[in-house]
Amino acid sequence: MKRHIAVVALSAATLGLVTPSVASAARPDRSPVRLTATPERIEVVGLPCLPSSLQVGMTNTGTADLYADMELTAEPPVTLDRQVLSSWLPARDPDFMVSTRVGVTVPRDAESGEYQVELTVDRQVLAVPVEVLPLPPKGAGDNLALGEQASASSTHGNFDVCGAVDGNKNSNDWDTLTGWNDATRGVFPDTHQIALAEPATISRVETYTLDSARYPAARYGLRDFDVQVRVDGAWQTVHEVRANVVGHVTSTFDAVTADAVRIVGLASNNGDYSRLVEVEVYSS
Ligand SMILES: [Ca+2]
Structure with a gap:
């Protein structure tokens, strides 16, 4: 199940200051771009060969073609292998989505705990929790190759x-x-x-x-x-x-x-x- 956290941008449209032609073409009071992330939360461990990833998407739910820039930011020590997803999003029925995979990593010495990745388009923000797990034990009896380069x-x-x-x-x-x-x-x-x-x-x-x-x-x-x-x-x-x-x-x-x-x-x-x-x- 996907959960979306959308911060709705307010504009002149909500105040009734919009001409009928603009209002009928699109609803400028609300961004028509829906953000998605799969899975809705991820776990990552600081080993070089146990990468985690997130599938992120932008969907044009409106009635007008548009160009969208998604910014991706991560709370340190989490790092992403992509910072921007830009795409032309034609208005289509069914709704048109572009998506891509984003690699999520942390260094070996990252402190375990809860962190966050944020996807932003205009003033909409989708927050994705990232849990940094402790390193697996690498002592006697443990598999020393697990997740190593x-x-x-x-x-x-x-x-x-x-x-x-x-x-x-x-x-x-x-x-x-x-x-x-x-x-x-x-x-x-x-x-x-x-x-x-x-x-x-x-x-x-x-x-x-x-x-x-x-x-x-x-x-x-x-x-x-x-x-x-x-x-x-x-x-x-x-x-x-x-x-x-x-x-x-x-x-x-x-x-x-x-x-x-x-x-x-x-x-x-x-x-x-x-x-x-x-x-x-x-x-x-
Ligand atoms: Ca295997």
Whole structure:
């Protein structure tokens, strides 16, 4: 359910000072632009690969074409990747809407609590509450890769490199961008890399390649891959996985202090792409 907070602008029209022709064409006493934001409140956490976003829209509910400028502002430490949405809004029936996605982020050291994003057109304001959540624990037994900065040799346009560290390892959600898929069909190797927040002593990596009833690992999963860790700037292979046909592979190895982990895809079972649903890194 959407909730709209509209501050109605008063003008000469409300005082009856408007000529009949203007009044019949449009109602200048009230902005015909309706603002929308989905979802109506958002949560954000200060990790580089757990982005939040808001879908914002402007709808012309009036009977005259118009040009609208939406200003987007955020209360620090919240930042938005867009500050303005400008668009021509023709008067149409059904009402015409333009919308766009706005990325919402906070730095790692952001204090948790309630903040606010505001969308403004003319004197209408739509306030969207933003809750900054505490950072997830990253101690012994916690997944050190969750939400940390991921990068890859390439990423297919339909996917997001952060999908493999978003905390969702369910292959049934593959179509919702919870995984990473490289962009070089039939060409290997492909690499997916995760930079840890700080050097950590690690001894286990859990790799989830695509494996669902619709996309079984024996056909769509990674067949051959190396698990590597970065120690003092040099990559070391800690597990060579070969002829894999299952969705979940556990790699355990002698504890090592590393600041990054990567999966090097050498072959997939059908020879096209490297696919990862999730990669987890643990200290024990
Ligand atoms: Ca995922």
